[in-house]
Amino acid sequence: MTKNQTAIEVNSLVKKYCNLTAVDSISFNVKKGEIFAFLGPNGAGKTTTVEILECIRKPTSGKAVVLGFDILKDEEEIKKRIGVLPQDFNTFARLTVKENIEYFAGMFGSSVDADSLIKLVDLEDKRNEQYRKLSGGLKQRLGVAIALVNDPEILFLDEPTAGLDPKARHEVWDAILGLKQKGKTIFLTTHYMEEAEILADTVTIIHKGKIVADGTPQKLIERHGKLSLLILKKTDKAAIPLIETLGLTAQYDKETRDVKVTLNHANSISEVVRALCTKQIDFGELQLKKSTLEDVFLNLTGEKLKEEEAS
Amino acid sequence: MNRTLIDLKASFKMFYRSRTALFWTFAFPCIMIVLFGAIFSGSSTKYDLYIQNQDMVNGNLTALSKGFVDALNLTGAFNIYDLDRTVNATRYAIDHKLSYMIVIPLGFQNNTQQALFPGSALNSTIPFIYDQSQTSAIVVMGIVNGVVNKMNQAYAQQGVLHDYVVVKGETIAPKRLSFMDFFIPGVLGMTAMTSSIFAAVEISGRYRETGIFHKLATTPLKRIEWIFSRTIYQIVICFIGMALIIGIGIAFFNIKVIPDPLSLILVATTSMTFSGFGMILSRFVKDPEAAGAAANAITFPMMFLSGTFIPLEQMPEFLRAIATVLPLTYVNNGLRATMILGETQQAIANVIIIAVLGVTLLLVGAWITKWEEE
Numbered sequence: 001m002t003k004n005q006t007a008i009e010v011n012s013l014v015k016k017y018c019n020l021t022a023v024d025s026i027s028f029n030v031k032k033g034e035i036f037a038f039l040g041p042n043g044a045g046k047t048t049t050v051e052i053l054e055c056i057r058k059p060t061s062g063k064a065v066v067l068g069f070d071i072l073k074d075e076e077e078i079k080k081r082i083g084v085l086p087q088d089f090n091t092f093a094r095l096t097v098k099e100n101i102e103y104f105a106g107m108f109g110s111s112v113d114a115d116s117l118i119k120l121v122d123l124e125d126k127r128n129e130q131y132r133k134l135s136g137g138l139k140q141r142l143g144v145a146i147a148l149v150n151d152p153e154i155l156f157l158d159e160p161t162a163g164l165d166p167k168a169r170h171e172v173w174d175a176i177l178g179l180k181q182k183g184k185t186i187f188l189t190t191h192y193m194e195e196a197e198i199l200a201d202t203v204t205i206i207h208k209g210k211i212v213a214d215g216t217p218q219k220l221i222e223r224h225g226k227l228s229l230l231i232l233k234k235t236d237k238a239a240i241p242l243i244e245t246l247g248l249t250a251q252y253d254k255e256t257r258d259v260k261v262t263l264n265h266a267n268s269i270s271e272v273v274r275a276l277c278t279k280q281i282d283f284g285e286l287q288l289k290k291s292t293l294e295d296v297f298l299n300l301t302g303e304k305l306k307e308e309e310a311s
Numbered sequence: 312m313n314r315t316l317i318d319l320k321a322s323f324k325m326f327y328r329s330r331t332a333l334f335w336t337f338a339f340p341c342i343m344i345v346l347f348g349a350i351f352s353g354s355s356t357k358y359d360l361y362i363q364n365q366d367m368v369n370g371n372l373t374a375l376s377k378g379f380v381d382a383l384n385l386t387g388a389f390n391i392y393d394l395d396r397t398v399n400a401t402r403y404a405i406d407h408k409l410s411y412m413i414v415i416p417l418g419f420q421n422n423t424q425q426a427l428f429p430g431s432a433l434n435s436t437i438p439f440i441y442d443q444s445q446t447s448a449i450v451v452m453g454i455v456n457g458v459v460n461k462m463n464q465a466y467a468q469q470g471v472l473h474d475y476v477v478v479k480g481e482t483i484a485p486k487r488l489s490f491m492d493f494f495i496p497g498v499l500g501m502t503a504m505t506s507s508i509f510a511a512v513e514i515s516g517r518y519r520e521t522g523i524f525h526k527l528a529t530t531p532l533k534r535i536e537w538i539f540s541r542t543i544y545q546i547v548i549c550f551i552g553m554a555l556i557i558g559i560g561i562a563f564f565n566i567k568v569i570p571d572p573l574s575l576i577l578v579a580t581t582s583m584t585f586s587g588f589g590m591i592l593s594r595f596v597k598d599p600e601a602a603g604a605a606a607n608a609i610t611f612p613m614m615f616l617s618g619t620f621i622p623l624e625q626m627p628e629f630l631r632a633i634a635t636v637l638p639l640t641y642v643n644n645g646l647r648a649t650m651i652l653g654e655t656q657q658a659i660a661n662v663i664i665i666a667v668l669g670v671t672l673l674l675v676g677a678w679i680t681k682w683e684e685e
Contacts, residue, residue, distance in 0.1 A: 056528040056683050076531060084529035090521040094325040106317035107530040130328070146526075 007032045007154050007185040008053060013062035015048050022048040024209035025062065030187060030202070032153075035180050037200035038189040039293065041303070045209040046189040047087055050158050053187070054084050067153055080108065083152035087159045087189075089143035093132035097123055097142055100131055101149060108150035117145040121175055137168025144175050154185045161195060173199060193293035205297060212300045217293060224296040230261040230269060232276075233284035242279055246271050259283075314532050318540040326548065335509075337552055340502045341559045347620075348491055348564050357387075358451050361404075361412040363394040366419040373420035379437075380415075382458050389454075404440050404483055411441035411448040413455065426475040427466055436479045452480060491564040496646035497619035498556055499574075503549045503581040504639055505610055510545055511589025512606045515680060516599025524682040538677045542586060549582045550575070573649040573658045580662065581642045583669035590676030613639045641665055 008030035015023040023045045030036040038046050051057040053066055055075040064071045066078045091100045101114040118127050121141040126134060134142065140160055147155055157176065161169040176199055180186060190196055196203050197217045204214040213224055232239065234257045243250040243261055248268060250261045261272055269288070276283060297303070326332050360383065366376035384391055394403065400414045415437060422435035439455060441448035459476050466475045518524045527537065553570060560566040589606060596602040614620070616630055617639035623631055634640045645661025648654040 051683070054529050056525070079529065079531050082529075084526070086522055086525045086529065088522050089526065090523055091526060092321060092325060092523070094328040095321060099321070099324070103317060103321050104526075104530060107314055107527075107532045109313070109531075 005032055006030070007067060008036075008187065009063075009065045010049075010053070011063045013049065013052065013064055014060045015045070015052060015057065016060045021209050023052070023059070026206065026209070026211045028204050028211060028214060030154075030185065032185050033180075033183055034201040035176070035186040035188060035199050037196035037203045038187065038206060039191070039193065039196045039203050039297070040189075040206035041191055044191075044206045046191075046206055047158055049206070050156050050187065050189050054082060054156055055079055080150060081153050083147035083150060083155045085140070085143045085147045085155070085157045085160055087162065089140060091131055091142070091146065094130055096128045096130050097134070097145075098127050100142060101145055104146045105149040110150045112149050112151065117148055120148070120178070121145040122171075135168070136164050137171045140164065140168065140172050141175055144172070144179075148179075152184070154187060155179060156187045156189075158189045159191070160188065161190070161192065169195075193297070197293055203293065205293075205300065207297075207301045207303075213296065220293060220296050221291050224299050228263045228291060229289040230263055230272060231287040231289065232259040232261065232272075233257075233287065235259040235276075235283040236281050238279075239276060239281050239283070242275050242281065243272055246275060248272065315536045315540040315543075318532070318537060319544055322540065322544045323547075326544075336502070336506045336548060337555055340498050340552060340556055344491075344495065344498055344556060344559050345563060347494060358389050358447060358454075359392065360389040360451065361392045361394045361409055362415065363396060363398075363400045363412065364415045365396050365417045366415050367396075367417065368420070375420035375423055376415045379419075379458070379462070382462070383413075383455065386454060386458060388451075400438075401440055401481070401483060404442075409442075411439065411451050414438045414440065423476055426473070434474050434477050436477050438481050439478050440481045440483060442483045452478065491560060491566050492568065492651050493622065493647070494620070495556060495560045495564075495566055495568055496574075496650050497643050499553055499578060500581060500617075500639055500642035500646055501614050501619045502552045502556065503578050504585045504613070504642070506548060506552060507545050507582040507585035508589040508592070508606050508610060509603065510548075511541075511586045511676070512593045512602045513599065514541065515590055515593035516597070516602050519593075519597070519682075520599055528682040534680065534682060535677065538590075538673075538680065542583060542673065545586050546579045546582045549578050553578055568650045571649055573655070573662055574646055577642060577645045577649070577658075577662050577665060580666040580669035581638075583673045584638055584665055585672075587669065587672030587674070587676035590680045591672065594676075594679045594681075613637050616640075618643045638665065638668055 006029050008028075010029070011027050012025045013023055013027070014021065014025050026045075026049065038049065040046050048057065052059050053064055053071060055071055055078050058072070067081050069077045069081075071078060092103065095103060097118060098114050101112075101117055105112050105114065115127070118124055121144050123138060123141055123145065126138060131139065131142065144155075144157070144160070147157070160176065161172050164172065173195070176186060176188070186199075188196070188199060200217060202214065203217050203220055205212050205220070213220055215223065237252050237259075239259050240250050240252055243259070246268070248261055248264065250259055252259055261268075263269065269286075273286075326336075362380055362383070364372055364376050364380065366373045380391065383389055394400065394412065400412060403409070404412050419435055419437070422433065425431060426433045426435050437455075437459065439452055441452060456478050459478050463473070463475050467473065518527075553575075557566075557568055557570060560568060588609075592605055592609075593599070593602045596605050616626075616634050617623075617637045618626075618634065619639065623634055623640070626634070641661045641664045645658050645665065648661060649658035
């Protein structure tokens, strides 16, 4: 990767709060024009990292360069060139959509056309509505529009869909994909694996302040995910020893009477089905569950990524 | 500077759209003035009137003086009290904070009879001792004059129309302040204090809690630019409040208070003092509701202990000692000194105290207000 293709370079970044190490010597690069997802559970160090890159926190040690500017020396230059949608975004409740955009544009000395941003995030009907009267999804879309007032090269979106209902979440995803098409580099922090899978070109997984894996979502799943799971609904327990003779592991769920088989190669499904038919063991329907980033995270850390499931 | 102006414009817009803020900042002090004014500036329909009747002949009150007192009584406007003939009437009025009283002098009947002689240019006078700063005194004097005019008209039927009896006003010296003259500067100080401290606590707490500080921190807006904008905004709000309060005072209570440069400086520095105080408070009490309660706990007793409602001279000594360490005491003293008493030296001394305090607290507040917690 050449220098001019790199939007962000992070080297051995550390942030400590008293005895707590929130970010523990992490290094990674973000390419220009990509959607980079920083994935991890709450408290993993995502927000601390992103706030260091946004120049609103100082690292304890390490180096980070954003668009060629050092975060410790060139704060003003960086702030001019980035857009930020903070976690739990909020703005002035009694200003309208348009007035809020104009306020922040004024802060950057930007002459951006507020109406074009309103159109971009599809808030034309709400142009003169006060912020406090908007729904959660519309508020986040306004947040995205505000993050764009200075026509930034990089957009930092910190948990942009946290707490939103499925419809609002999809609206925000559409807005983010639209921005990628416009050539923006997007640094997305999220604890929703589905969000990372759908949106990201590159995923970096952070856990307890350390980076545990990175790559494209597909490569991460291939490298660290469990193999696919075959679920045989309402199946006799006698299937377990039979399946094990095929060199596969299987578990029996007493409550559901399901047999869960971990597959290890492409032909495993046909082998299992053939063996069951041969021994005349009945089974209900077959379900195939693909491995996800959730499984990757579970595999790497032994912990679940989140309690709440994204839709 | 441009960013400060943008923030200032947005702040006024948001203030204008918040009915609650408008009510508590402007309407509440005005309502309080009207209510207190109605209670304390003697707007009841019956007036307490002290009369010292000195007109005696052979140890008995004269018929005319008794008739005059009866005539006053018949108007139904007064609760009449008889004042001992041996006391000095003016001294008594000052000591007992009476706004007005009548003295019927010795020889009143005799002088009136002489005035009634055809061709006489004499008249008989009734001293009306009053405090010119009290609107009620003017009203009472008008009623007394009405009774005297009726008397003169009755006498005129016997001869030529002439002022046989005259009410002669004698102002009480030294001049004593009316309740409203005393009260209005107190309300100005109180309003500047409460609106500034609560705005600082509320904005700092809310912006921190809702993440607006976080968002502002990602823009080129500097903290000092924002604090400068907030300070100017709050001072302007205090000036608007001041204009409204004085306007109400003039319109309803005939106060003679005109804001002068010293009072404007004092209101501005009061706003700075309590804005800084609010910033410091919200830095240490992070929960906005708790910070609001703490601001209440500080400002509420201060209102009563700093001479806003009751003159410090009327308070017990230990409370007066407490008042000397309360900033609002100096605000109230300074505003009264410059707006009511015209004591410039005293006003300047108070302005200096509040200005030093204001600049110090605002700088400390600005210094410790963080947009991001570490």
